[in-house]
Amino acid sequence: MQGGVPVPRALTIAGSDSGGGAGIQADLKTFHALEVFGMSAITAVTAQNTREVRGIYPLPPEAVAAQIDAVVEDIGVDAAKTGMLFSREIVEVVADRVRAHEIRKLVVDPVMRAKSGASLLAPEAEKALREHLFPLALLVTPNLPEVEALLGEAPRTRAEKKGAACRLLAYGPKAVLVKGGHAPVDEEGNPVSPDARGRKYVEDVLATEEGVVVFRKDYWLTPHTHGTGCTFSAAVTAALAQGAELVEAVALGEAFIDAAIRHAFPLGKGHGPTNHWAFASLRFDGADLAVERWEEACGR
Numbered sequence: 001m002q003g004g005v006p007v008p009r010a011l012t013i014a015g016s017d018s019g020g021g022a023g024i025q026a027d028l029k030t031f032h033a034l035e036v037f038g039m040s041a042i043t044a045v046t047a048q049n050t051r052e053v054r055g056i057y058p059l060p061p062e063a064v065a066a067q068i069d070a071v072v073e074d075i076g077v078d079a080a081k082t083g084m085l086f087s088r089e090i091v092e093v094v095a096d097r098v099r100a101h102e103i104r105k106l107v108v109d110p111v112m113r114a115k116s117g118a119s120l121l122a123p124e125a126e127k128a129l130r131e132h133l134f135p136l137a138l139l140v141t142p143n144l145p146e147v148e149a150l151l152g153e154a155p156r157t158r159a160e161k162k163g164a165a166c167r168l169l170a171y172g173p174k175a176v177l178v179k180g181g182h183a184p185v186d187e188e189g190n191p192v193s194p195d196a197r198g199r200k201y202v203e204d205v206l207a208t209e210e211g212v213v214v215f216r217k218d219y220w221l222t223p224h225t226h227g228t229g230c231t232f233s234a235a236v237t238a239a240l241a242q243g244a245e246l247v248e249a250v251a252l253g254e255a256f257i258d259a260a261i262r263h264a265f266p267l268g269k270g271h272g273p274t275n276h277w278a279f280a281s282l283r284f285d286g287a288d289l290a291v292e293r294w295e296e297a298c299g300r
Protein backbone atom coordinates (compact mmCIF):
# COMPACT_ATOMS: atom_id res chain seq x y z
CA MET A 1 0.00 0.00 0.00
CA GLN A 2 1.49 3.38 -1.10
CA GLY A 3 0.46 6.49 0.84
CA GLY A 4 -2.77 4.92 2.06
CA VAL A 5 -3.86 3.90 -1.48
CA PRO A 6 -4.61 0.14 -1.56
CA VAL A 7 -3.96 -0.40 -5.29
CA PRO A 8 -2.27 1.49 -8.15
CA ARG A 9 -4.82 3.42 -10.24
CA ALA A 10 -4.65 4.02 -14.00
CA LEU A 11 -6.93 5.98 -16.32
CA THR A 12 -7.37 5.47 -20.06
CA ILE A 13 -8.76 8.30 -22.18
CA ALA A 14 -9.59 6.59 -25.48
CA GLY A 15 -12.20 5.21 -27.88
CA SER A 16 -14.33 2.12 -27.33
CA ASP A 17 -13.64 -0.86 -29.64
CA SER A 18 -16.74 -3.07 -29.75
CA GLY A 19 -14.46 -5.90 -30.95
CA GLY A 20 -12.67 -5.89 -27.59
CA GLY A 21 -9.09 -6.04 -28.92
CA ALA A 22 -8.11 -2.35 -29.02
CA GLY A 23 -9.09 0.94 -27.41
CA ILE A 24 -10.66 1.18 -23.96
CA GLN A 25 -11.30 -2.56 -23.83
CA ALA A 26 -7.66 -3.49 -24.49
CA ASP A 27 -6.50 -0.91 -21.96
CA LEU A 28 -8.76 -2.10 -19.13
CA LYS A 29 -7.91 -5.77 -19.80
CA THR A 30 -4.22 -4.89 -19.67
CA PHE A 31 -4.50 -2.85 -16.46
CA HIS A 32 -6.40 -5.74 -14.89
CA ALA A 33 -3.84 -8.35 -15.98
CA LEU A 34 -1.15 -6.24 -14.30
CA GLU A 35 -3.19 -5.86 -11.09
CA VAL A 36 -3.76 -2.14 -11.56
CA PHE A 37 -7.20 -0.63 -10.96
CA GLY A 38 -8.45 0.62 -14.34
CA MET A 39 -10.72 3.59 -15.06
CA SER A 40 -11.89 5.07 -18.35
CA ALA A 41 -12.93 8.29 -20.05
CA ILE A 42 -14.50 7.36 -23.40
CA THR A 43 -13.91 9.78 -26.30
CA ALA A 44 -15.87 7.97 -29.01
CA VAL A 45 -17.72 4.72 -29.53
CA THR A 46 -16.66 2.70 -32.56
CA ALA A 47 -18.67 -0.08 -34.22
CA GLN A 48 -15.66 -2.22 -35.05
CA ASN A 49 -14.52 -5.81 -35.49
CA THR A 50 -11.30 -7.51 -36.61
CA ARG A 51 -11.94 -6.47 -40.22
CA GLU A 52 -13.31 -2.95 -40.26
CA VAL A 53 -14.50 0.16 -38.47
CA ARG A 54 -18.16 0.46 -39.48
CA GLY A 55 -19.02 3.60 -37.57
CA ILE A 56 -17.54 6.24 -35.25
CA TYR A 57 -19.77 8.05 -32.76
CA PRO A 58 -17.78 10.74 -30.91
CA LEU A 59 -18.88 12.01 -27.51
CA PRO A 60 -19.26 15.74 -26.86
CA PRO A 61 -15.98 17.20 -25.50
CA GLU A 62 -17.73 18.16 -22.23
CA ALA A 63 -18.66 14.50 -21.68
CA VAL A 64 -14.98 13.56 -21.98
CA ALA A 65 -13.98 16.31 -19.50
CA ALA A 66 -16.74 15.26 -17.07
CA GLN A 67 -15.51 11.64 -17.02
CA ILE A 68 -11.93 12.71 -16.32
CA ASP A 69 -12.99 15.14 -13.57
CA ALA A 70 -15.28 12.55 -11.95
CA VAL A 71 -12.60 9.92 -11.47
CA VAL A 72 -9.68 12.22 -10.66
CA GLU A 73 -11.60 14.18 -8.01
CA ASP A 74 -12.81 11.08 -6.16
CA ILE A 75 -10.74 7.96 -6.88
CA GLY A 76 -7.41 9.53 -7.94
CA VAL A 77 -5.09 8.67 -10.81
CA ASP A 78 -1.46 7.47 -10.49
CA ALA A 79 -0.88 7.34 -14.27
CA ALA A 80 -2.95 7.95 -17.41
CA LYS A 81 -2.79 7.23 -21.13
CA THR A 82 -4.52 8.62 -24.18
CA GLY A 83 -5.52 6.66 -27.28
CA MET A 84 -8.04 7.55 -30.00
CA LEU A 85 -8.97 11.20 -29.44
CA PHE A 86 -10.70 11.71 -32.81
CA SER A 87 -11.24 15.49 -32.99
CA ARG A 88 -9.36 18.71 -32.33
CA GLU A 89 -11.96 19.68 -29.72
CA ILE A 90 -11.44 16.44 -27.77
CA VAL A 91 -7.64 16.80 -27.94
CA GLU A 92 -7.93 20.32 -26.54
CA VAL A 93 -10.27 19.39 -23.71
CA VAL A 94 -8.10 16.41 -22.71
CA ALA A 95 -4.99 18.63 -22.63
CA ASP A 96 -6.90 21.16 -20.52
CA ARG A 97 -7.98 18.51 -17.95
CA VAL A 98 -4.55 16.87 -17.80
CA ARG A 99 -3.04 20.27 -17.06
CA ALA A 100 -5.72 21.23 -14.52
CA HIS A 101 -5.34 17.94 -12.62
CA GLU A 102 -1.53 17.99 -12.93
CA ILE A 103 -1.39 14.44 -14.27
CA ARG A 104 2.36 13.98 -14.75
CA LYS A 105 2.63 10.30 -15.61
CA LEU A 106 0.94 10.61 -18.99
CA VAL A 107 1.50 8.23 -21.91
CA VAL A 108 0.26 9.63 -25.25
CA ASP A 109 -0.33 6.99 -27.93
CA PRO A 110 -0.88 9.24 -30.97
CA VAL A 111 -3.49 6.93 -32.56
CA MET A 112 -4.26 7.98 -36.13
CA ARG A 113 -5.48 4.86 -37.97
CA ALA A 114 -6.84 1.40 -37.19
CA LYS A 115 -4.96 -1.64 -38.64
CA SER A 116 -7.97 -2.01 -40.97
CA GLY A 117 -7.13 1.44 -42.40
CA ALA A 118 -9.93 3.59 -40.92
CA SER A 119 -9.00 7.09 -39.78
CA LEU A 120 -9.36 7.55 -36.01
CA LEU A 121 -8.05 11.14 -35.87
CA ALA A 122 -9.27 14.09 -37.95
CA PRO A 123 -6.41 15.68 -39.96
CA GLU A 124 -6.75 19.03 -38.16
CA ALA A 125 -6.49 17.23 -34.80
CA GLU A 126 -2.89 16.09 -35.57
CA LYS A 127 -1.56 19.60 -35.08
CA ALA A 128 -3.51 20.00 -31.83
CA LEU A 129 -2.11 16.70 -30.57
CA ARG A 130 1.46 17.89 -31.27
CA GLU A 131 0.97 21.36 -29.86
CA HIS A 132 -1.26 20.76 -26.83
CA LEU A 133 -0.75 17.19 -25.66
CA PHE A 134 2.84 16.24 -26.56
CA PRO A 135 4.34 18.86 -24.19
CA LEU A 136 2.35 17.32 -21.29
CA ALA A 137 3.48 13.75 -21.99
CA LEU A 138 6.00 11.69 -20.09
CA LEU A 139 6.09 9.36 -23.10
CA VAL A 140 4.75 9.50 -26.69
CA THR A 141 4.55 6.17 -28.57
CA PRO A 142 4.17 6.64 -32.36
CA ASN A 143 4.25 3.71 -34.80
CA LEU A 144 6.10 4.11 -38.12
CA PRO A 145 3.18 5.59 -40.16
CA GLU A 146 2.52 8.03 -37.28
CA VAL A 147 6.19 9.10 -37.29
CA GLU A 148 5.82 9.72 -41.03
CA ALA A 149 2.69 11.84 -40.46
CA LEU A 150 4.48 13.83 -37.73
CA LEU A 151 7.88 14.32 -39.38
CA GLY A 152 7.20 13.85 -43.10
CA GLU A 153 9.46 10.81 -43.45
CA ALA A 154 9.27 7.19 -42.32
CA PRO A 155 12.36 5.83 -40.53
CA ARG A 156 13.49 2.38 -41.70
CA THR A 157 16.87 1.62 -40.13
CA ARG A 158 17.88 1.65 -36.44
CA ALA A 159 19.80 4.90 -36.97
CA GLU A 160 16.80 6.53 -38.66
CA LYS A 161 14.45 5.47 -35.84
CA LYS A 162 16.90 6.91 -33.34
CA GLY A 163 17.09 10.19 -35.28
CA ALA A 164 13.28 10.41 -35.54
CA ALA A 165 12.76 9.70 -31.82
CA CYS A 166 15.30 12.41 -30.90
CA ARG A 167 13.66 14.90 -33.30
CA LEU A 168 10.22 14.23 -31.82
CA LEU A 169 11.56 15.19 -28.36
CA ALA A 170 11.55 18.76 -29.66
CA TYR A 171 7.73 18.79 -29.40
CA GLY A 172 8.13 18.70 -25.62
CA PRO A 173 7.51 15.18 -24.25
CA LYS A 174 10.04 13.80 -21.77
CA ALA A 175 10.51 10.68 -23.91
CA VAL A 176 9.53 9.22 -27.30
CA LEU A 177 9.33 5.55 -28.27
CA VAL A 178 9.34 4.87 -32.02
CA LYS A 179 7.63 1.46 -32.39
CA GLY A 180 8.88 -0.75 -35.18
CA GLY A 181 6.05 -3.33 -35.27
CA HIS A 182 5.12 -2.48 -38.87
CA ALA A 183 8.55 -3.34 -40.33
CA PRO A 184 10.70 -6.34 -39.29
CA VAL A 185 14.49 -5.92 -39.26
CA ASP A 186 17.65 -8.06 -39.28
CA GLU A 187 20.47 -8.30 -36.67
CA GLU A 188 21.76 -4.86 -37.65
CA GLY A 189 18.35 -3.20 -37.49
CA ASN A 190 17.98 -2.98 -41.29
CA PRO A 191 14.56 -3.64 -42.87
CA VAL A 192 13.74 -7.14 -44.17
CA SER A 193 10.64 -8.56 -45.80
CA PRO A 194 8.18 -10.09 -43.28
CA ASP A 195 8.38 -13.45 -45.06
CA ALA A 196 12.17 -13.43 -45.65
CA ARG A 197 13.95 -16.54 -44.31
CA GLY A 198 15.98 -16.44 -41.10
CA ARG A 199 15.47 -14.81 -37.76
CA LYS A 200 13.72 -11.46 -37.85
CA TYR A 201 13.31 -8.86 -35.12
CA VAL A 202 11.22 -5.86 -34.17
CA GLU A 203 13.15 -2.89 -32.80
CA ASP A 204 11.47 -0.16 -30.76
CA VAL A 205 13.72 2.84 -30.06
CA LEU A 206 13.27 4.99 -26.94
CA ALA A 207 14.77 8.49 -26.78
CA THR A 208 14.97 10.45 -23.53
CA GLU A 209 17.07 13.46 -22.60
CA GLU A 210 19.56 11.05 -21.00
CA GLY A 211 20.03 8.87 -24.07
CA VAL A 212 18.59 6.21 -26.37
CA VAL A 213 17.52 2.68 -25.46
CA VAL A 214 16.93 0.09 -28.19
CA PHE A 215 14.51 -2.74 -27.39
CA ARG A 216 14.76 -5.76 -29.66
CA LYS A 217 12.54 -8.82 -29.70
CA ASP A 218 11.56 -11.55 -32.16
CA TYR A 219 9.22 -10.60 -34.99
CA TRP A 220 6.13 -12.81 -35.08
CA LEU A 221 4.66 -13.44 -38.54
CA THR A 222 0.98 -13.27 -37.62
CA PRO A 223 -2.05 -11.30 -38.81
CA HIS A 224 -3.38 -11.19 -35.24
CA THR A 225 -2.06 -7.81 -34.17
CA HIS A 226 -5.26 -5.81 -33.65
CA GLY A 227 -4.71 -3.41 -30.76
CA THR A 228 -0.99 -4.01 -30.22
CA GLY A 229 -0.26 -0.30 -29.79
CA CYS A 230 -3.11 0.20 -27.28
CA THR A 231 -2.13 -2.87 -25.30
CA PHE A 232 1.54 -1.90 -25.24
CA SER A 233 0.92 1.68 -24.05
CA ALA A 234 -1.56 0.45 -21.44
CA ALA A 235 1.05 -1.95 -20.02
CA VAL A 236 3.59 0.90 -19.80
CA THR A 237 0.97 3.07 -18.07
CA ALA A 238 0.17 0.30 -15.58
CA ALA A 239 3.86 -0.07 -14.74
CA LEU A 240 4.16 3.70 -14.22
CA ALA A 241 1.11 3.60 -11.94
CA GLN A 242 2.90 0.90 -9.93
CA GLY A 243 5.83 3.27 -9.47
CA ALA A 244 8.27 1.93 -12.09
CA GLU A 245 10.82 4.30 -13.66
CA LEU A 246 10.25 5.10 -17.35
CA VAL A 247 12.81 2.69 -18.89
CA GLU A 248 11.64 -0.17 -16.65
CA ALA A 249 8.01 0.62 -17.49
CA VAL A 250 8.78 0.44 -21.23
CA ALA A 251 10.66 -2.85 -20.70
CA LEU A 252 7.59 -4.27 -18.94
CA GLY A 253 5.39 -3.08 -21.83
CA GLU A 254 7.72 -4.81 -24.32
CA ALA A 255 7.55 -8.11 -22.44
CA PHE A 256 3.78 -7.82 -22.05
CA ILE A 257 3.11 -7.20 -25.76
CA ASP A 258 5.58 -9.90 -26.82
CA ALA A 259 3.60 -12.50 -24.85
CA ALA A 260 0.26 -11.05 -26.01
CA ILE A 261 1.22 -11.31 -29.71
CA ARG A 262 2.84 -14.75 -29.38
CA HIS A 263 -0.37 -16.09 -27.90
CA ALA A 264 -2.80 -13.91 -29.90
CA PHE A 265 -6.27 -15.23 -30.65
CA PRO A 266 -7.27 -16.14 -34.24
CA LEU A 267 -10.72 -14.66 -33.68
CA GLY A 268 -12.71 -13.03 -36.49
CA LYS A 269 -11.76 -13.01 -40.17
CA GLY A 270 -9.33 -10.07 -40.09
CA HIS A 271 -6.63 -9.01 -37.63
CA GLY A 272 -7.44 -11.00 -34.48
CA PRO A 273 -6.89 -9.55 -30.98
CA THR A 274 -3.84 -10.10 -28.80
CA ASN A 275 -3.98 -12.20 -25.63
CA HIS A 276 -4.17 -9.91 -22.63
CA TRP A 277 -3.59 -12.60 -20.03
CA ALA A 278 -0.64 -14.38 -21.69
CA PHE A 279 1.97 -12.30 -19.86
CA ALA A 280 0.54 -13.04 -16.42
CA SER A 281 0.33 -16.78 -17.20
CA LEU A 282 3.84 -16.95 -18.67
CA ARG A 283 5.42 -14.98 -15.87
CA PHE A 284 3.87 -17.40 -13.47
CA ASP A 285 5.69 -20.20 -15.32
CA GLY A 286 8.93 -18.20 -15.28
CA ALA A 287 9.13 -18.20 -19.11
CA ASP A 288 11.87 -16.22 -20.87
CA LEU A 289 10.16 -13.37 -22.71
CA ALA A 290 13.01 -12.83 -25.17
CA VAL A 291 13.31 -9.05 -24.98
CA GLU A 292 16.85 -7.67 -25.28
CA ARG A 293 17.79 -4.09 -24.66
CA TRP A 294 20.90 -1.97 -24.89
CA GLU A 295 21.73 1.66 -24.42
CA GLU A 296 23.41 4.07 -26.80
CA ALA A 297 24.35 7.72 -26.74
CA CYS A 298 21.62 10.09 -27.90
CA GLY A 299 22.57 11.28 -31.38
CA ARG A 300 21.78 14.90 -30.67
Ligand SMILES: Nc1ncnc2c1ncn2[C@@H]1O[C@H](COP(=O)(O)OP(=O)(O)OP(=O)(O)O)[C@@H](O)[C@H]1O
Nearest residue numbers: 143179181182202218219220227228229230232257
Ligand atom coordinates in the same frame (compact mmCIF):
# COMPACT_ATOMS: atom_id res chain seq x y z
N1 LIG B 1 4.58 -8.85 -35.60
C1 LIG B 1 5.10 -8.42 -34.46
N2 LIG B 1 6.03 -9.17 -33.81
C2 LIG B 1 6.56 -8.74 -32.63
N3 LIG B 1 6.24 -7.56 -32.05
C3 LIG B 1 5.34 -6.77 -32.66
C4 LIG B 1 4.72 -7.16 -33.90
N4 LIG B 1 3.84 -6.18 -34.25
C5 LIG B 1 3.90 -5.24 -33.29
N5 LIG B 1 4.80 -5.58 -32.34
C6 LIG B 1 5.10 -4.82 -31.12
O1 LIG B 1 3.87 -4.32 -30.60
C7 LIG B 1 4.03 -3.01 -30.08
C8 LIG B 1 3.08 -2.08 -30.82
O2 LIG B 1 3.68 -1.79 -32.07
P1 LIG B 1 2.91 -1.41 -33.40
O3 LIG B 1 3.94 -0.79 -34.28
O4 LIG B 1 2.18 -2.61 -33.91
O5 LIG B 1 1.84 -0.40 -32.84
P2 LIG B 1 0.55 0.17 -33.50
O6 LIG B 1 0.68 0.16 -34.98
O7 LIG B 1 0.34 1.49 -32.85
O8 LIG B 1 -0.62 -0.84 -33.09
P3 LIG B 1 -2.23 -0.69 -33.36
O9 LIG B 1 -2.45 0.51 -34.21
O10 LIG B 1 -2.68 -1.96 -33.98
O11 LIG B 1 -2.84 -0.58 -32.00
C9 LIG B 1 5.50 -2.65 -30.26
O12 LIG B 1 6.20 -2.93 -29.07
C10 LIG B 1 5.95 -3.57 -31.38
O13 LIG B 1 7.33 -3.85 -31.28
Ligand SMILES: Cc1ncc(CO)c(N)n1
Nearest residue numbers: 015016017022023084114
Ligand atom coordinates in the same frame (compact mmCIF):
# COMPACT_ATOMS: atom_id res chain seq x y z
C1 LIG C 1 -11.05 2.51 -30.51
C2 LIG C 1 -9.75 2.18 -31.13
N1 LIG C 1 -8.64 2.77 -30.66
C3 LIG C 1 -7.43 2.48 -31.21
C4 LIG C 1 -7.32 1.61 -32.26
C5 LIG C 1 -5.95 1.35 -32.90
O1 LIG C 1 -5.60 0.06 -32.81
C6 LIG C 1 -8.51 1.00 -32.74
N2 LIG C 1 -8.49 0.12 -33.78
N3 LIG C 1 -9.71 1.31 -32.16
